[in-house]
Amino acid sequence: MPTGVAIRDVREQLFDAAERVLLRDGPNALTSRAVTTEAGCAKGVLHRHFADFDAFLAELVLDRVRRLDGRAEALREAAGTGTVVGNLAAELAELFGSVAVAMVGLVTSRDGLRARLRRTTPTGVPLLTEATAMFASYLAAERDLGRLPAGADVDVLAPMLVGTGHLLFADRHGARPGLGEVRRVVAGIVPVEGRGQSGPLPCLERRRESSS
Numbered sequence: 001m002p003t004g005v006a007i008r009d010v011r012e013q014l015f016d017a018a019e020r021v022l023l024r025d026g027p028n029a030l031t032s033r034a035v036t037t038e039a040g041c042a043k044g045v046l047h048r049h050f051a052d053f054d055a056f057l058a059e060l061v062l063d064r065v066r067r068l069d070g071r072a073e074a075l076r077e078a079a080g081t082g083t084v085v086g087n088l089a090a091e092l093a094e095l096f097g098s099v100a101v102a103m104v105g106l107v108t109s110r111d112g113l114r115a116r117l118r119r120t121t122p123t124g125v126p127l128l129t130e131a132t133a134m135f136a137s138y139l140a141a142e143r144d145l146g147r148l149p150a151g152a153d154v155d156v157l158a159p160m161l162v163g164t165g166h167l168l169f170a171d172r173h174g175a176r177p178g179l180g181e182v183r184r185v186v187a188g189i190v191p192v193e194g195r196g197q198s199g200p201l202p203c204l205e206r207r208r209e210s211s212s
Contacts, residue, residue, distance in 0.1 A: 013039050014046055015060050019099050027106040032056070058116040061103055061126050068127070071095075072134035079141035084148065084192045088135070088161060089183040096169035097176060100127050104166065128166065132158045139190075149191055160189050 017039035021030050032053045036043045050056040071091070078087045104125055107114055117126050124132075136158035142148045164185055168177050 010041075010045065010049060011059070011063075013041070014049075014056070015063055018057070018060055019064075022102045022106060023099060027102070027109045030057070030106065054110065054112040054116055057106065057110065057113045061107060061113070061117060062120065064099065064103060065126055065130050068130045068134060072130075072137060075134060075138045076141055079138060080145050080147070084142050084190060085183055085187050087138070088190060089179060089186045091135075091138075092161060092165040092168075092186065093177070093179055093182045095131055096165050100131070101166065101169050103127050128162055132162045135161050147192060152191060157190060161186065164189065 014035055018030060018035045021034050021038050025034075032046050033043055035056075036046055039045075046053070046056060050059065071094075075087065075091050081087075104127060107117065107126060120126075121129055123129070136154045139148060139152065139154035139157055143150065143152050143154060148154075165182070168182065168185060
């Protein structure tokens with residue numbers, strides 16, 4: 001009987017393989033055979049750990065959703081440093097420059113997968129819903145620090161940022177928008193206060209630029 005560690009290792013191996021197929025070939029190419037072939041294991045391995053393929057895909061999406069927790073914490077901790085626009089632009093580029101756009105396409109293309117995910121995300125789209133909460137929390141922190149107007153409605157601004165970011169990066173095969181373009185879009189959405197908006201780039205911006 002495999003140990004818990006071994007089971008987690010197999011799951012991660014399969015999740016990473018599915019992500020590679022999804023990014024390379026798109027949602028329509030994502031099948032159980034494609035995943036196990038990419039992972040270099042027998043097809044039966046996937047079905048030994050998951051009830052069916054939609055159960056596997058649901059766990060894949062939820063695993064990627066859970067990874068947002070650490071990023072949300074890092075973004076909140078960035079409040080008060082660098083610039084509001086710079087922090088937001090860097091995180092949007094990081095979020096949608098990764099697998100998030102492909103995951104959203106996967107969710108919207110499979111009825112069975114959406115039905116399973118409704119058990120944990122009754123409304124909205126997984127990943128986008130959690131990303132919206134992440135940005136709202138950060139914006140609220142910046143508002144409390146006086147770097148956003150006191151009347152800024154973060155529950156309106158956050159979905160605007162996520163929706164615009166998703167549209168900006170939606171073309172999986174086209175050239176990815178540069179950080180400057182993302183900053184320009186964010187600056188058109190977020191009403192920052194004048195004070196505290198200049199100075200060196202924050203850690204989030206430096207991390208994004210170093211990976212470009």
